[in-house]
Amino acid sequence: MQLGKRPVWQTTLIYIGLILVCLFFLMPLLWILRTSLITKAEAYQIPPNFNVALTLENYIEVISDNGFGRYYLNSAIVALISTVLSVVLGAMSSYWLSRQPGNMTGAKLAILATQMIPPIVLVIPINTMIRSVGLNDTWMALVLAYLTFNLPYVIWMLLGFYDNVSKELDEASAIDGCSSLQTFFKVIFPLIAPGMMATAVYSFLVSWNEFVFALVLSGNATRTIPVAIAALETQNGVKIAELCASTILAILPIVLLSSFIKKYLVNGLTFGSIK
Amino acid sequence: MATVTLKGIKKIYPLSDDDKKKGKKGLFKKHEEEIEHEEKVNLQITDQGTVAVQEFNLDIADKEFIVLVGPSGCGKSTTLRMIAGLETISEGELYIDGQLVNNKPPKDRDIAMVFQNYALYPHMSVYDNLAFALKIRKTPKDIIDKKVRDAAEILGITEYLHRKPKALSGGQRQRVAIGRAIVREPQVFLMDEPLSNLDAKLRNQMRAEIIKLRQRIDTTFIYVTHDQTEAMTLGDRIVIMKDGFIQQIGTPYEVFHHPANLFVAGFIGTPQMNFFKTELAEENGQYYVPLFGVKFPMDAAHMEQIKEKGIKPQEITMGIRPEDVSICYEGGVEATVDVCEMMGSSLHIHTTIEDKEIVVIAQSKELPEDKQLGFAHGDKIRLHFDGHVLHLFGLDEKNLF
Structure with a gap:
């Protein structure tokens, strides 16, 4: 042998x-x-x-009869806006947090703590708040709700990436003449872009698949795909064939998306180990 | 090209909330624990916080090369970072080219800095790294190109301009880091332990290049290092620091031949100066230092100063550099050789007299032929301490002269 x-x-x-x-x-x-x-x-x-x-x-039936096109659009818009918002806001907050002197243990723990609360606990209070400001049955309601768990997630994930980027780079660029924003966009951002991409994909996935908040906060006009699929379980029994077809339709964009950005995803997840 | 003036500069790191809770007592306790396994750092802790730099006063002349040197934790890097604008100044005033810059951000101070870990932008090619500062300042492209190529030429990195920092060796990265500072043509050039990440051979080579560079770009340099060889070879003047305090400011010659206190005497020079606890005694108007039962008389020059300053006989610490100890054949004190290191042209002889270690450097060609290759363990030699090479420090650790 x-x-x-x-x-x-x-x-x-x-x-x-x-x-x-x-x-x-x-x-x-x-x-x-x-x-x-x-x-x-x-x-x-x-x-x-x-x-x-x-x-x-x-x-054909799912798309033409059940108005799946509309739900698709709702899901896509809500997931996209909440992802973009959480990544943009999260990237900046996380950058600030990682550049503070000291460990900032309290703040970091608070961020982690938001992930310890089961989302379902938040559904009723958030619902009440959304209604009181008259945002019910809007995309914004879902976007805001998703921000409550996406934003802390993004901050938490990106902290690790930022900590991997030496603070001396910030200092070097400050001496080279950059303002804080220039430092962030010209020096730091390109370095954590892979990490940001991976984080963005994940928060998009979570938003796309989210069910509990969508069920409570969305109305007819803003129904997202997971809610629409659940609605196929009717009083007359489960419409199993349509349910399966819509499930495949729901999965498809995610599968396409992840194969498209696989490169970034792998880069993002192995970040640091190849440094 | 500019003068830099530091007036009573102080850096106080505020106590963190944790430290405040523990109280100052707890903090001191923590400090003691640290001392046990870390290097000894005796920074003063006040109600406001830990004082990292104390009353730093220094006038740096135009085009001067100043080296800040001291053991880790002495505040040298903090001082440099305050000049750079990376740390806020707690107290005091900092002037660059006559302008108060305490509250100016780094980009408005017209300084360039070379970092210990190079801090090159990993996603940019060497060319872009060099050009970055100029691009930010919206310099015309053709001027950027010319400056970058000139700097690359000076540092011999032209052929790597298209590479990413990752594909460079440590020495090459260091050159790029220096190049990045050169293209800026700054008023003040700051260097924070730029050579400490290089291996010994490369370090010597780069040190020589920094000297050459300095002759070429002729601007004000402030250089931080913990390596006293770098300090001695590079500096026009050296600032020796310990625990946030300046110990001595002087030319390499001054700090070597006339150390202000025990710390400076021990810090500058390798192998270290030999120290002995003894006394300055007087007999019929002639001062001498008794050591191991032998009286070593003060020379005429010292005697004159003793008279001038009215120095009284007192307890002292006597210091003598290894290269100043002479080997003699009569008189002096007898020492036993422990280890003898052959360094090429010289011998480092570690000896003991009455359980006290003394290091002696002897030029091998000045020794008898049979001893030129070294002494054996247990050999007896006689040592003499000449009056004019003795350094005397009082009980307050200050140089008596």
Whole structure:
């Protein structure tokens, strides 16, 4: 046996094991994909019939009849605005926090503490506040609600990235003639951009998938996709085929987004280790 | 090119809330604990906070090369950072070129600084690193290009201009950091331990280059280091600091040959000066220092000063530099050789007299032929301390003369 080379049977076993693990996680997703592509009658069949014709009728129905386009737009707008706001505000707050003398333990702990509260606890108070300022059934209501957990998350995550950027760089650029804003945008920002990207993707995902706040705070006009999907569970039972089709539709942009920015994501998550 | 004047500059770091809660007593206790495993730092702690720099007064002339030197925690870097504008000045006044700059941000002080860790912008090429300050100041492109290429030429980094700092060696990075300061043509050039991250050989080489650089760009330099060799070789004047206080300001010659106090005497010069607790005694008008049962008389020059200043016989600490100890064949005191280090042209001989260690530097060609390669452990030699090379410090640790 050559050093460092496994015998074929061992490699085969390892791959079989890996495939099994993958299948375990992929199975539900594949099943949803299958159910979304068959007729409603077939979807309810138990035991399932595997020899069926594929059709796009569920997708067509979901998009044309249920107004999914509208929900898509709502989700996209809310997730995008709350992500942009939390990253912009978070990046600056976090930068300030990391550049303070001392540890700022209290402030950091407070930020972490916001992540310890189960979001559902906040739903009622936030709902009351939103109603009292007359923002109910608006995108803004959801954006503000999402900021409550996205902003602390972004601050917390970026702190680690900022701490990796030597303070001497700030000082060097101050001496080179930069104002604080110039230092931030010309020197610090390019260095933590990968981290910011990874953080932005995560907060976009969370906002896109968020359900509890959306359920309470959104109305007919501002319904987001997760709420719309849940609405397919009607008094007359679960509309399983449509539900699966809309689930696939909800996942699709995220999958596309993450494959598109995979490079940044990996860079962001391994930041520091390659320095 | 500018004068820099520091008037009663003080830096006080306020106590943090934690420290306040513990009270001053707790703070002192913490301090003592630190002393046990860290270097000894005796910064004064007042109600306002920890005083890192005390009453710093210094006039730096135009085009002068000033070196701030001292052990870690002595406040030298803090002083430099206050001049740079990176730290606020708690008390006192700082003038650059006659202008009060206490409240001016770094960018308006017309200074450039070289940092210990280079602080190059990692996402920019060497060219952009050099050009950055000029771009920020909206200098025309052709002038930037000319200045950057000139600086690169001076430092021999022209071929790396397109590289990122990551792809450079430590020495090259250091050159870029210096280049970044050169292109600015600042009034004052600040350097914060710029060579301490380089290996010994490179450090010597860069030190020589800084001397050359200085002749070329001829501006005011303020240089911080903990390395006394750097201080001695680079500085027009040296400021020696300890625990936030200035110990002595003087030319390398002055601080070496006439140290103001025990600390300076011990800090400047390697190997360190030998110290002995003894006394200054008098016999028939002639002063002498008794040591190991032998009387070493003061020379005429010292005697004159003793008369002039009216110095009385008293308890003293006597210091003598290893290179000033002479080996003799008659008289003097007998010492036993412990270790003998062959340094090439000279020998560092570590000896003991009555359990007291004394280091002696001897030029090997001045020794008898059989001893030129060194002494063996246990060899006996006789040492003589000439009156004119003795340094005498009173009980207050100040130089008597």
